[in-house]
Amino acid sequence: MNDDFVRTICPYCGTGCGLIMKVRNGKVVGTYPDREHPVSHGTLCIKGWCAHEFIHHPDRLTSPLIRKGDSFEEISWEEAIALAAGRLTEIARIHGGDAIGGLCSAKCTNEENYLFQKLIRMAFKTNNVDHCARLCHAPTAAGLARTTGSGAMTNSISDLAGAECILIIGSNAAESHPVIMGEIYRAADRGATVIVIDPRETAVAQNAHLHLRINPGTDIPLLSGMMRHIVDTGLLNTRFIEERTEGFPELKTYLESWPVEKVAAECGIEGTLIKKVAEIYAKAKDAAIVYCMGITQHACGTANVFAISNLALLCGHVGKEFSGIYPLRGQNNVQGSCDVGGLPNVYPGYQSVSDPKVQDKFQQAWGRELSAKPGLTVTEMIGAAGKNIRAMYIMAENPAISDPDVNHALESLGKLDFLIVQDIFLTETARFAHLILPATCFAEKTGTYTNTERRFQLLRKVIDPPGQAKGDFEILCLLANALGLNFPYTHPGEVMEEIALLVPAYGGIRFDRLERAGLQWPCPDVHHPGTRFLHKDRFTRGRGLFIIPEYTPPCERPDEDYPFYLGTGRMFAHYHTGTMTRRSPFLNREQEEPYAEIHPDDASRMAVKDGDRIRITTRRGSIVTAARVSSKVSRGCIFAPFHFTEARANILTNPVLDPISKIPEFKVCAAKMEKVTNEGEGR
Ligand SMILES: Nc1nc2c(c(=O)[nH]1)N[C@H]1C(S)=C(S)[C@@H](COP(=O)(O)OP(=O)(O)OC[C@H]3O[C@@H](n4cnc5c(=O)[nH]c(N)nc54)[C@H](O)[C@@H]3O)O[C@H]1N2
Ligand SMILES: Nc1nc2c(c(=O)[nH]1)N[C@H]1C(S)=C(S)[C@@H](COP(=O)(O)OP(=O)(O)OC[C@H]3O[C@@H](n4cnc5c(=O)[nH]c(N)nc54)[C@H](O)[C@@H]3O)O[C@H]1N2
Ligand code: SF4
Ligand SMILES: [Mo]
Numbered sequence: 001m002n003d004d005f006v007r008t009i010c011p012y013c014g015t016g017c018g019l020i021m022k023v024r025n026g027k028v029v030g031t032y033p034d035r036e037h038p039v040s041h042g043t044l045c046i047k048g049w050c051a052h053e054f055i056h057h058p059d060r061l062t063s064p065l066i067r068k069g070d071s072f073e074e075i076s077w078e079e080a081i082a083l084a085a086g087r088l089t090e091i092a093r094i095h096g097g098d099a100i101g102g103l104c105s106a107k108c109t110n111e112e113n114y115l116f117q118k119l120i121r122m123a124f125k126t127n128n129v130d131h132c133a134r135l136c137h138a139p140t141a142a143g144l145a146r147t148t149g150s151g152a153m154t155n156s157i158s159d160l161a162g163a164e165c166i167l168i169i170g171s172n173a174a175e176s177h178p179v180i181m182g183e184i185y186r187a188a189d190r191g192a193t194v195i196v197i198d199p200r201e202t203a204v205a206q207n208a209h210l211h212l213r214i215n216p217g218t219d220i221p222l223l224s225g226m227m228r229h230i231v232d233t234g235l236l237n238t239r240f241i242e243e244r245t246e247g248f249p250e251l252k253t254y255l256e257s258w259p260v261e262k263v264a265a266e267c268g269i270e271g272t273l274i275k276k277v278a279e280i281y282a283k284a285k286d287a288a289i290v291y292c293m294g295i296t297q298h299a300c301g302t303a304n305v306f307a308i309s310n311l312a313l314l315c316g317h318v319g320k321e322f323s324g325i326y327p328l329r330g331q332n333n334v335q336g337s338c339d340v341g342g343l344p345n346v347y348p349g350y351q352s353v354s355d356p357k358v359q360d361k362f363q364q365a366w367g368r369e370l371s372a373k374p375g376l377t378v379t380e381m382i383g384a385a386g387k388n389i390r391a392m393y394i395m396a397e398n399p400a401i402s403d404p405d406v407n408h409a410l411e412s413l414g415k416l417d418f419l420i421v422q423d424i425f426l427t428e429t430a431r432f433a434h435l436i437l438p439a440t441c442f443a444e445k446t447g448t449y450t451n452t453e454r455r456f457q458l459l460r461k462v463i464d465p466p467g468q469a470k471g472d473f474e475i476l477c478l479l480a481n482a483l484g485l486n487f488p489y490t491h492p493g494e495v496m497e498e499i500a501l502l503v504p505a506y507g508g509i510r511f512d513r514l515e516r517a518g519l520q521w522p523c524p525d526v527h528h529p530g531t532r533f534l535h536k537d538r539f540t541r542g543r544g545l546f547i548i549p550e551y552t553p554p555c556e557r558p559d560e561d562y563p564f565y566l567g568t569g570r571m572f573a574h575y576h577t578g579t580m581t582r583r584s585p586f587l588n589r590e591q592e593e594p595y596a597e598i599h600p601d602d603a604s605r606m607a608v609k610d611g612d613r614i615r616i617t618t619r620r621g622s623i624v625t626a627a628r629v630s631s632k633v634s635r636g637c638i639f640a641p642f643h644f645t646e647a648r649a650n651i652l653t654n655p656v657l658d659p660i661s662k663i664p665e666f667k668v669c670a671a672k673m674e675k676v677t678n679e680g681e682g683r
Contacts (some may be wrong), residue, residue, distance in 0.1 A: 006462045007034055009449050010048045011442035012575055015039060015179045016396035016451025017048050019441060021462045028052040028443055028463055038517040039451065044679055046573060053584035059440030060427050062467025077468065084435055084569040085482035087418045091391045097124035098282040101381035101389045104131045104342040105329030108472050109447025109459060111492035114340040114499055115476040116395055122368045127375030131342045132397055133334050133377045138661035139296040140327040141338060143305025151540025152335065154532040155324035156453045160188045162322030165284035168196045169219060170294015174203035175572035177328050181232060185621045195277050197222065199208055200292055200639060201632045210277060213634060216556035216565050216610035216668045217298055218267040223307040225263030226278035227314055235282035240316030247546035254548045282315045286322035293569060297667040300552045302660040307549040313407030329452035336450030340499060344375030349503030365502060371675040377662045379403065386415020393420045395472060403575035404664040405620045405655040406648055422475060425579045428645055438469040443640035445471045447492040448514065457518040458508050470548065475603050555656045558636065562618060562670035565637045568653060574643035594644035595628045599637065603629040606675050613676040618669050621651040624676055638671060
């Protein structure tokens with residue numbers, strides 16, 4: 001029997017590890033690590049090893065489906081595309097183009113996302129296009145763009161191994177980015193000090209030199225206290241501040257309001273420890289700050305990012321090989337989907353939709369009149385569904401589980417005049433659709449993903465799609481042409497060439513240059529080797545800017561009625577809304593059921609034992625789940641992963657938004673809990 005082996009890229013997280021997929025008789029039967037891959041060097045995490053397991057699942061969508069009452073019926077592609085184009089055109093004619101909203105996807109390729117935003121912008125003259133980056137690193141994009149000029153991770157993953165100090169803030173990399181965690185452990189083996197700032201005792205924290213178990217949502221006081229101590233003890237990098245930054249005097253004045261004693265009380269951390277950590281970071285020759293959702297998913301998410309950027313600038317720990325700011329990007333292609341314009345305020349390459357020169361450039365290139373008005377974000381579109389938004393086109397997102405205050409979101413989705421969902425499975429969101437389009441998964445398509453270190457990588461087609469399923473690329477071209485746009489593309493490489501023409505930083509990206517190790521942007525021309533780290537001699541915006549991080553404590557704090565802090569996030573075996581990992585037998589065996597972690601003292605007060613059922617309630621709703629009694633969470637705190645449809649954590653979460661980036665406060669809200677004694681109750 002002849003097996004084929006095809007090199008490709010992992011479809012899960014933004015690390016972008018290299019996979020080798022083993023094919024037998026047209027089926028993928030195994031996944032192996034790629035030893036020659038520039039990021040993963042022959043390692044994978046458990047999700048990567050299992051990446052083939054959901055591909056041939058019998059639940060895969062294989063035909064377009066149309067809603068008939070409460071069920072769905074198969075229709076042909078011709079009918080499906082004609083219906084989609086006809087209904088969208090009609091709704092735009094009656095209500096205007098701004099009544100249409102589109103969600104593109106960090107799971108799809110750069111080329112697919114480029115086509116998606118081009119389709120929405122051209123066909124409906126609206127900028128209502130956004131995706132899950134809004135729920136993720138929107139504060140990073142907004143924050144770092146203002147302070148440095150670029151919202152991306154400054155350095156490469158391999159640079160971590162050279163740092164002397166690694167400060168990990170609000171990232172559970174051991175479960176969320178395990179291969180990057182491996183790089184951090186390598187640095188520790190070489191003598192680096194690893195410091196973790198996280199309210200939970202995560203696996204990352206357990207293996208760190210120091211763990212600051214802060215009160216949820218108090219990162220700004222903590223980072224300000226550290227900076228204050230660095231300034232007071234003269235450990236700041238005066239030369240770097242003078243030569244490369246602006247705004248320091250204002251920051252210095254602001255820091256006066258954060259004496260270490262006040263910070264200690266707010267964060268629940270001893271002053272001596274805050275000072276010690278500040279000194280280790282400031283004195284290190286090279287130091288990295290790694291952060292993730294514990295920083296961004298707050299109503300002060302962008303201010304949190306300002307605080308991180310300030311700390312790095314204060315010590316000159318950026319713009320160097322082994323020092324930098326590492327926002328670990330979440331989805332396999334969330335860096336790329338933002339880069340190629342899947343956002344409501346910018347065209348590809350972060351070029352503002354409201355800049356007349358930019359608008360003119362894209363009107364010329366695409367040959368249509370475009371809107372200068374920034375569009376709505378994910379949460380705004382779903383909030384306006386059935387009101388200003390009459391129709392939505394959702395490609396590879398599952399907001400019915402991933403959006404905050406999801407009961408409310410579902411009510412809105414149900415009010416749309418027309419909803420198209422394009423997915424590989426019949427998701428909870430697809431159940432609300434009028435039309436479902438069956439797409440191909442990562443193993444059935446060609447294109448590029450951009451990982452967290454800005455590396456364009458080639459995704460290779462491994463096998464043919466199931467049944468009638470079509471690639472997102474092909475579906476977008478069919479729909480665009482039916483809408484009267486001319487999308488003549490036959491291969492994603494042609495789209496990449498179009499992107500390269502419109503975005504100077506990707507000018508040198510070509511498919512044939514990506515074969516071996518990919519290319520890291522900026523890569524302005526076809527001879528450029530790509531860029532390993534940013535801001536070397538000057539920041540993208542010129543000087544690095546200190547911005548005062550206004551502190552707002554969590555919007556809901558525990559009170560008599562809701563005495564607990566509830567936080568939500570991830571666990572190692574599952575991925576987001578579970579569509580893929582929960583259909584992977586091996587991963588599902590690791591964790592089959594929903595659960596929430598509660599502290600042993602809280603458990604014993606309520607006579608709850610491990611595995612007992614508890615009801616968690618917030619001002620939005622309740623879920624019933626199994627208690628996992630664990631001192632990983634602090635007393636008075638609950639942690640619930642959001643992967644489980646039968647106990648949706650997002651029924652509970654607070655939809656309050658960060659005013660700058662509009663990310664919801666997924667990481668903190670107030671909750672109460674009780675033991676469920678009657679099994680039939682509360683389901
Ligand atoms: N297994 C797995 N891996 C994934 C994903 C997945 O679903 N499953 N998703 C991918 C995606 S899209 C993303 S965005 C990343 C997310 O990766 P992470 O951000 O690492 O994951 P989370 O579990 O959301 O949250 C990280 C940590 O933030 C901490 N935290 C909560 N509140 C605070 C706070 O106020 N301050 C601080 N300092 N910390 C806080 C939590 O305790 C938690 O340990 O993971 C990616 N990788
Ligand atoms: N409570 C809480 N909520 C959160 C978070 C949290 O920490 N706490 N984190 C937020 C974050 S950081 C993120 S990134 C979001 C993620 O939220 P979503 O993006 O909504 O979640 P996913 O499950 O990744 O959805 C991807 C969908 O794409 C489908 N799919 C996969 N590959 C393909 C493909 O190639 N083509 C097509 N057409 N479909 C495909 C999958 O089946 C799935 O339905 O969740 C957010 N929600
Ligand atoms: S670390 Fe991320 S990219 Fe690498 S194998 Fe695991 S899920 Fe895939
Ligand atoms: Mo994310």
